[in-house]
Amino acid sequence: MKQAALDKTPKKLKNPSDIQVRFRTGLVYTVVTVVCVLAGNIPMLLMLMAVAGICAGEFFYMLRSDAKLPNEMLGIVAAVLYPPSVYFYGLTGAFLVNLALLLALLVWYVFWTRARIPDVGVSFFGAAYTGLLLCGLVVIRQSLGNPWGGVLVLLIFLSVWANDSFAYLVGCRFGKHKLAPRTSPNKSWEGFLAGLVGSMAFWCVMTLVPGVTMGIPMALLFGLICGLMSVLGDLAESRIKRNSGFKDSGTIMPGHGGLLDRCDSLFLAAVTSAILLVAGGCIPYVIM
Template identity: 45%
Template structure:
């Protein structure tokens, strides 16, 4: 039988150049990028629309976001062997942003009711463990209570100025994430916490802080707020740093239970908690600094 041979030239014609990705892989990566960008724009568009429409739409959006984040958190806790009281925890996660429509005192009252309810559940439910009580309480505090700061921030300044300020705070975190990714993917050499988030680098962290500060300087330049350049820089740095902390905290939770994403609600992004991790700590930081500084 005659053996068929293949010339090295033919092999070279079919083999991709060194370092080049095969066409199907490049196509899949491009499709994934388009999907991620498309659903990311939908999420951001809905969020901004609610902020523009006023405090009530903002509260309703944050309540829905909090419910989804808390649901995903409880799902991860079940993977870790915990049995949270989902009815109690999810109800509290929704009520925290809604109670912020009234004032911060209602948030304190709801926190009291939550802790009391958890204690009574533990007393009258022999099967409940203290670990179950702990994760049930942490879930709505970590999600609904923290995200209620967005409602307080939107309500603090009326009209278009309040909408712009709220959008700016959220945008500083979104831009920070984008800058961190762009800088880290190209220049990242020194890992921050490789055992928790292997892709995060100190170079990306610095790029993220620059992005956050840039947005706050734009807010200062509008002249609508009692901000000066040093205070805007302070806000940008603090919000950017706490946004990274929020990201790392959620990464630690996911690594602890052995999952890559908190859910699969948003194609290309994972779950709602994956999209909100930096907002959870960044927005409340912004609200507290602006409140203490007398800006709102």
Template identity: 45%
Template sequence: MDQSSYSTTDSADTTNESPSQNKGGLSSFAVRATSGLIYAGLFIGCLYFGTIPTTIFVSAMSWLCCFEFFRMMRLDGKVANEFIGLTASILFPVASMFGSLWVTMLFAVLVLALGLWYVYSPRTRISDVAVTAFGPLYTGFMMSAIVLLREQVSGPKGALLTIGVCASLWVSDSFAYIVGSRLGKHKMAPKISPKKSWEGFFGGIVGSMIIWGILWATKLYALNLPFAMLCGAVVSILGVFGDLIESRIKRGVGVKDSGNLIPGHGGMLDRSDSLIFGCITAYLLLVAGGVL
């Protein structure tokens, strides 16, 4: 999620703007829009064609996000075991295709592998082990919810539901930016993400609720309107927490973006931070509500 999504009207604060936002005007917007459309098109296409393409795409996303996380941690003096961490980040979405037993087994193997690494590598610190474990859990495990969502409902209905969940987070981001840039006056988390405002935060919730209202209106799922609105609000809020968590990580190591993979957006982790917590929240709500 873009860090400027909850912008306040304090124009002097530009600490979270990327170079593409600061110069280039219309051309920068065109680059950002084009790269965003390509990303969304690939994502939606994989969701449409089924669980296996979805799993491949989510595993690739997880690997990239975990790689960027480890790279940031090196700036903080933490040396992760990238082979173990990156392998686990790929395997968590794959394991989710085969059920909770395989995910549990992967957890056990990950802990065992890290324990053995710690025992047989005298220079390894426990902080290195912790960072190596957190990386794939924060990325691959959490984003496995996208695969679970797509797998639970077969065919176009499953694709539409998963696209709708992701779209609710994307639209929440857009509404937050629009409302925040025009009306934002009250800063939400000035020490972590100075340009976010409470006005943008509530605007984002409205945007998410609109998408969940559309999912309810299709009558394809066992959703009632109050529950759909609840899902829209809670998913948006957890998406914001995902954004703030990544912002805190970046601020802690002194970088603006997790990477530069996606022109105008930064790294894959910048693009996926709200999905990390938003999608797993949506999955748990839908299961708890008897929709899945």
């Protein structure tokens, strides 16, 4: 029966192209993200914890190939704890996780003679990079409550995805001038500019969300800044992979590589969005 079913399967489904695999994986990732973000605070919190833990694991795996010896257990645990700490205790929670991580790493450094100061630094950076930066989405989600907090966070995701997608599509079709050939040779200035336009467009949509006090000029400016941060995050991860000798950070997402490859643009954009929206008086800062 299995063979009969296989024989009836269209050839394009049995042997999907790279674009098809990339599209299907991206669709699953997008659906899961949208459902978790809109379902409520706890589903989104659990999603962010999972993303932080997986991305931290991929980050430390790559760094081990770059002659580093990070403490993966402490780094991954801290990355996972950042989002719930901010959700339940605000900035105080993030400070407590920072302090606990630093103390644990210092004890590890003192009593494990193979550990070096660069290993301590890499362990701390990896946790903060993959966990702490995502806490900006927690702050935004809490600022407006349900359902509009979730809608605002979703628009942040969409702005990042639009940045990546516009840059990829326009770069493939019209890209002629390399943006950063030594770090990411496939990126072009044409794609870079198109990505910024996509980011700014979704930030303009945010002005329509109830509870958000932001005009179009401010939205364009904030969209531009977050678009730049998205590109910086992407290039930073590309530099890490190049230094470590990796093409992809993992294999969890066929067609995309690792989850870190998919979320690299999100980290800086998440924390930058929270800072801009709160500091700009666009949303209230709610401390749970």
